[in-house]
Amino acid sequence: MQQGCLRLMVAALAFGASAIPAHAATVQIVMENLVISPAETTAKVGDTLELVNKDVFVHTATARNGDFDVTMPPKKTVTYVLKKAGDVDYYCRFHPNMKATLKIEP
Template sequence: MRPGRTALLAIALCGFAAVPAQAATIDVVMQNLVVKPVEVTAKVGDTIRWDNKDFVAHTATATDKSFDVMLPPGKTGSTVVTKVGTFDYFCKFHPNMKGKVTVTP
């Protein structure tokens, strides 16, 4: 086989062997009326999971209304991010609890 064809064949085979990236789960903890970490970065298709470690209910409510997750005391809740952008969120019951999710392609 000629060198040019070998390189072309190698490139073609690499394309078929590529495995799509798996979606990740990004954890955020709500404890002592604080969100940690305050800012997270995710990719489209990833899951953001909030873990409420407080004895009171919280929410993760996007200011643009793109998600609204209810978090009973001691429970978790999640959302799958589906679009690129920066999404600020807060707790409806404790508006001083704020966070930000940045979603990349």
């Protein structure tokens, strides 16, 4: 009887380990001194962008293809969950010289 219980526990543990979902990552992008850093970032669908505005100005992360448009108040952090794969060029609507690329993998 003990061997049967042991087999059941091992099977339950093996099933439980395989059923654990992969955790999404948090990808940090910083806007400071009117520059987006890093200028090129890779992430996956489901990952969270942590957009950190270290400037005293309002900034946006505005996708040229219309996928997202996030406003960041001065000295604040905003998060956004990536919903769609593809290469996205984005910029700040208030400071168009601030631009970067986000490669979103499935």
